[in-house]
Amino acid sequence: MKFNARAISQELNIKAVRSSGAGGQHVNKVSSKVELSFNLHESKSLNNQQKRRIYRKLKHRFTKDGILILQCDESRSQHKNKQLAIKRFIELISVSLIVPKKRIPTKIPKSVIRKRLNSKRNLSEKKANRKKPDID
Numbered sequence: 001m002k003f004n005a006r007a008i009s010q011e012l013n014i015k016a017v018r019s020s021g022a023g024g025q026h027v028n029k030v031s032s033k034v035e036l037s038f039n040l041h042e043s044k045s046l047n048n049q050q051k052r053r054i055y056r057k058l059k060h061r062f063t064k065d066g067i068l069i070l071q072c073d074e075s076r077s078q079h080k081n082k083q084l085a086i087k088r089f090i091e092l093i094s095v096s097l098i099v100p101k102k103r104i105p106t107k108i109p110k111s112v113i114r115k116r117l118n119s120k121r122n123l124s125e126k127k128a129n130r131k132k133p134d135i136d
Contacts, residue, residue, distance in 0.1 A: 003045065003046060003050060003093065003094070003097060004045050005090050005093075005094075007044075007045035008038075008043070008045045008046065008090070008093065009086060009089075009090070010045075011038065011039070011042075011043055011044070011045060012036055012037070012038055012086065012089065013036070013037045013038070013039075014034060014035070014036050014037075014082060014085070014086075015034075015035050015037075016031040016032070016033065016034055016035075016078050016082075017031055017033050017034075017035055018030070018031050018032075018033065019031075019032050019033035019073040020033075020073075030078075031078065032073065032075070032076055032077065032078045032081060033071065033072070033073035033078075033081065034071070034072050034073070034078060034081040034082045034084075034085045035069065035070075035071050035085075036069070036070045036071070036072070036082075036085040036086065036089055037067050037068065037069045037070075038067065038068045038089065039065075039066060039067050040054060040055060040062065040066045040067070040068060041066045050097060053096065053097055053099075054093060054096045054097065057095075057096035058092065058096050061092075068089075068092075070085050070088055070089055070092075071085070072084045072085040072088070
């Protein structure tokens with residue numbers, strides 16, 4: 001399934017927050033962590049079938065309100081974190097929209113079945129020959 005990445009990126013809500021963890025005096029003043037949120041139910045760039053597929057695949061990542069939240073604080077730059085978060089979001093959506101091919105089971109060739117049965121017969125005969133003969 002195809003989707004318009006540019007249109008979907010217009011529907012994202014992005015906010016910058018203070019990053020957690022160790023740092024110097026500068027970390028307390030700068031909001032470099034990016035928090036990206038996407039409301040699936042209110043999206044206009046996806047059709048209902050795409051929304052259902054995304055929700056089914058990413059159910060564990062959505063809040064109760066149907067909002068997908070991604071965070072990124074890898075870089076010290078807010079701009080880089082924003083780009084990374086958007087890139088991850090687009091990849092997540094595109095992977096969840098992939099429709100898997102239906103598996104068609106292959107037929108086992110008769111020669112393979114014959115070979116397996118012959119090897120079973122040979123093995124059982126070999127084991128039967130190990131026994132002591134019945135003298136009655």
